[in-house]
Amino acid sequence: MSRVIDMELSLPHSEANPDLERISRGRPGTPFAQSLPRPEGYGFANYGNVFRSKETAPANKGEANDGGLVRLVEDMDRAGISRGLLVGAENSATGRIHQAHPGRFFLFTTFDPFDGMRAVREFERLVKEEGANGLRLSALYNGVPANDRRYYPLYAKAAELDVPVRIYTAMNYANDRPYDLGHPRYLDDVAIDFPELRIVAGLAGWPWVNEMVGLLRRHPRLYVDTAAHHPRYFSQPGSGWEQFLQFGNTLLQDKVMVGLSRYLFGTSFESIIGEYKQLPLKEKVIEKWLYGNAAEFFRLN
Structure with missing residues (x-):
């Protein structure tokens, strides 16, 4: 059985705060007290128009008894997944999850860049006291591109604490905001200004794949x-x-890590891992993609 580190595990629906998804998938920008109803299929609802197949339906979504994190860890064990980056958990749950499942999850905190130094101080506390493993930013939700100056205090603190940052890097289909909020070009400024910072471009930059490749060649810690x-x-x-x-x-070959995103495809970890093994990659490269590169990135070695 291959060793695997999964860069995108979803928090089981039964343990998620439904208000987080409702708020993050709402209107971009500053809320307005007298907002009118939105057109059908607008904003994040457009994902349902673009991705219609069963394959893209989140697994177990809405199930009251999906087994929670206990079942997720059991599924990880069967598939040889030693650790995974867990997305969807609240910052306040960081310490509790680490205590309940030591050494199984990477937990990256998320912050509103408009919170300034309050966010920086809380970020530092979560890393030092609760075991947070890094910072996760997504312009998809707040509409603020990764090179915006309001993120810079958080980047500086991540560099000081020597923890990595994961930045949403891909086109989005929420048609109430710019499609290119996650363009790879925004990473260039961040990597230039913070050369010590370990950055992972989440979602691999599609459809700007060639530019993503160029930036990966350009910046050693990207x-x-x-x-x-x-x-x-x-x-x-x-x-x-x-x-x-x-x-x-x-x-x-030393810079690519897999995010299995099982929750999107409604299938097993083993099935997705098997498809990675079928790619036309050298055997040693497959091992790097599945485990070795992430082990180096997170300094597990």
Whole structure:
């Protein structure tokens, strides 16, 4: 059985705070007290129009008894997943989850960049006192691109604490905000201004794959994960992943980490891992993608 580190595990629905999703998927920008009802299928609802297949339906969503984190850890054990980056948990749950499942999850905190130094101080506390493993930022939700100056105090603190940052890097389909909020170009400024910072581009920058590859070559501490993309498409001609796969098998083989995103595909960890193993990658490269690169990134070695 292969060893695996998964860069995108979803918090089980039964343990999630439904208000977080409702708020984060609402209107971008500052709320307005007398907002009118939104058109049907607008904003995040448009994802349902774009992705209609059963495959993209979140697994177990809405189930009251999905087994929670206990069942998730059991599923991880069966698939050989030693650790995973858990998304969807509240900052306040960091210490509790680490205590209940020591050494199994990476927990990255999220903050509103408009909270300034209050966010910086709380970030430091969570890392030092609750075991937070890094910082996660997503312009998809708040509409603030990664190179905005309001993030810079958080980046500086992450560099000082020597913890990594995961930045949403991909096109979005929420048609009430710019499609390119997650363009890889925003990472260039961050990597230039914080050369010591370990950065992972979450979701791999599609459809700007060639630019993502160029930036990975350009910045030594910039990495990438494959979350939210099914591995079967990486080797499919015309999918746009051709350069990613070519460089990921050669010059960038030490910079790619897998995000299995099982919750999106409604299947087992074993099935997705099996599809990664079918990609036209060298055997040693597959091991790096599945485990070795993330172990280096998180300094588990």
